[in-house]
Amino acid sequence: MLQNEDTITAIATPPGEGAISIIRISGNDSFAVADKIFSGKVRIIDAATHTIHYGKIRKGEEIIDDVLVSVFRNPNSFTGEDSIEISTHGNQLICGKIIELLVDSGVRLAEPGEFTKRAFLNGKLDLAQAEAVADIISARGEASLRGARNQLDGILSSKVNFLREMLINTSSLVELELDFAEEDLEFMSLEQIDTNIVKVLDEIEKLLSTYSFGRVLKDGINVALVGKPNVGKSSLLNYMLKEARAIVSEIPGTTRDTIREDFTFDGIYFKIYDTAGIRLTEDSIEKEGVERSRNVIKNADVVVFLNDINEGLDEELHSTLLNLTDDHRIITVLNKIDIFSGEHLKKPVKYISALTGEGIEELLISIKEKAISSQSYSEKTAIVSNIRHYQSLKRAKESLLNARETVKTRLSGEFLSVDLRDAESALGEIIGIVTTDDILNNIFSKFCIGK
Numbered sequence: 378m379l380q381n382e383d384t385i386t387a388i389a390t391p392p393g394e395g396a397i398s399i400i401r402i403s404g405n406d407s408f409a410v411a412d413k414i415f416s417g418k419v420r421i422i423d424a425a426t427h428t429i430h431y432g433k434i435r436k437g438e439e440i441i442d443d444v445l446v447s448v449f450r451n452p453n454s455f456t457g458e459d460s461i462e463i464s465t466h467g468n469q470l471i472c473g474k475i476i477e478l479l480v481d482s483g484v485r486l487a488e489p490g491e492f493t494k495r496a497f498l499n500g501k502l503d504l505a506q507a508e509a510v511a512d513i514i515s516a517r518g519e520a521s522l523r524g525a526r527n528q529l530d531g532i533l534s535s536k537v538n539f540l541r542e543m544l545i546n547t548s549s550l551v552e553l554e555l556d557f558a559e560e561d562l563e564f565m566s567l568e569q570i571d572t573n574i575v576k577v578l579d580e581i582e583k584l585l586s587t588y589s590f591g592r593v594l595k596d597g598i599n600v601a602l603v604g605k606p607n608v609g610k611s612s613l614l615n616y617m618l619k620e621a622r623a624i625v626s627e628i629p630g631t632t633r634d635t636i637r638e639d640f641t642f643d644g645i646y647f648k649i650y651d652t653a654g655i656r657l658t659e660d661s662i663e664k665e666g667v668e669r670s671r672n673v674i675k676n677a678d679v680v681v682f683l684n685d686i687n688e689g690l691d692e693e694l695h696s697t698l699l700n701l702t703d704d705h706r707i708i709t710v711l712n713k714i715d716i717f718s719g720e721h722l723k724k725p726v727k728y729i730s731a732l733t734g735e736g737i738e739e740l741l742i743s744i745k746e747k748a749i750s751s752q753s754y755s756e757k758t759a760i761v762s763n764i765r766h767y768q769s770l771k772r773a774k775e776s777l778l779n780a781r782e783t784v785k786t787r788l789s790g791e792f793l794s795v796d797l798r799d800a801e802s803a804l805g806e807i808i809g810i811v812t813t814d815d816i817l818n819n820i821f822s823k824f825c826i827g828k
């Protein structure tokens with residue numbers, strides 16, 4: 378068991394008032410340090426693992442708080458080290474005082490994500506699972522929580538591991554063959570090698586294709602509501618939120634800034650941007666608003682292109698949109714059907730009324746389907762939701778395509794072995810078998826303190 382030198386501490390609960398707060402301590406000196414400031418019936422150093430002890434935290438004569446101390450002996454703790462959790466009354470002053478006492482006793486303040494980083498370094502979690510811990514904490518919709526849970530349970534990790542092992546088996550035979558080059562032995566035919574590579578490539582391709590869904594699970598869908606002034610963008614936003622969030626008026630140019638509001642629908646997190654109506658304008662404030670609208674459109678996963686049905690489709694604005702985003706991201710919508718009595722268009726457009734709400738639920742469903750490419754996955758499917766994993770998979774794919782090329786052109790086995798090893802190490806990065814300080818710092822610095 379890897380044990381770090383420092384013993385670290387942090388408040389693990391969010392700041393503010395609450396029923397309780399929890400202070401975490403992890404490292405070799407956890408129990409000894411706890412005994413310096415805590416007095417109860419049992420000394421923590423003698424306490425059995427997974428037991429809870431009532432007592433008082435004291436600073437000299439002063440009682441700081443009545444607390445409960447939970448004891449976790451290595452390796453059976455989150456970090457894999459000796460750890461304790463002190464549950465205090467939920468008051469920041471109390472927590473601050475206890476942290477001060479701990480620091481005076483030689484404990485260091487933890488860096489963001491340091492507890493989880495230690496869990497990874499001590500082999501309690503692989504890297505993809507450690508990342509899932511952060512995703513679980515930040516999950517904002519049912520679906521995103523399920524996705525993070527799936528990753529923490531190791532569904533992605535075991536898939537990646539399985540593919541790595543297939544590659545290792547193949548590359549070791551290729552290497553064995555190189556060792557016996559003079560003897561002209563063949564351990565595996567080139568055809569067999571190619572079949573193995575193709576199998577792994579297919580699986581990688583499948584994983585890559587889950588990314589659009591995985592990203593939506595994790596980050597939600599960015600939706601831009603765009604259209605000419607007065608078509609009803611703000612009315613639509615308000616209807617979706619079920620509150621009068623944005624000002625609505627019959628005067629064109631009402632919304633001058635971008636408004637973002639979030640909500641969950643059908644387990645998915647929606648980030649909706651109401652934008653300033655796009656038109657050519659001399660007004661400098663409105664100009665700035667239109668400029669912001671353009672940026673929102675560029676970054677949107679789905680663009681809801683709203684039109685007033687009584688004025689028909691705005692073809693000019695449609696071509697402007699095509700310069701800013703892809704056609705497949707756009708959903709064309711005709712609004713105000715409540716005051717329209719003409720014929721519906723033949724084109725594939727959605728009809729809604731932001732006033733009565735007609736068609737809006739269907740619109741939300743289309744937005745979701747567009748963002749996740751209409752795919753649905755079972756709970757057991759490995760899903761890629763993290764850009765780091767996505768990039769590693771793409772690198773593995775590149776190397777395997779090179780490997781196939783080598784097989785085809787019957788180049789030396791040395792080239793083949795290099796490509797296979799590259800693919801294998803790209804996969805290893807996902808679960809942290811291959812890693813660097815930079816990768817680790819980058820991942821864990823984004824965690825909150827105390828996790």
Ligand SMILES: Nc1nc2c(ncn2[C@@H]2O[C@H](COP(=O)(O)OP(=O)(O)OP(=O)(O)O)[C@@H](O)[C@H]2O)c(=O)[nH]1
Pocket residue numbers: 604605606607608609610611612613624625626627628629630631632633652653654655712713714715716729730731732733
């Ligand atoms: N009858 C009817 N009126 C609507 C509907 N949607 C919006 N309106 C009206 O259309 C006018 C403009 O609505 P807004 O929501 O402010 O339009 P907007 O697109 O946000 O306009 P700007 O912010 O100026 O770009 C208001 O008077 C709304 O009440 C609808 O579905 N039916």
Ligand SMILES: [Mg+2]
Pocket residue numbers: 610611612623624625631632651652654
């Ligand atoms: Mg508006």
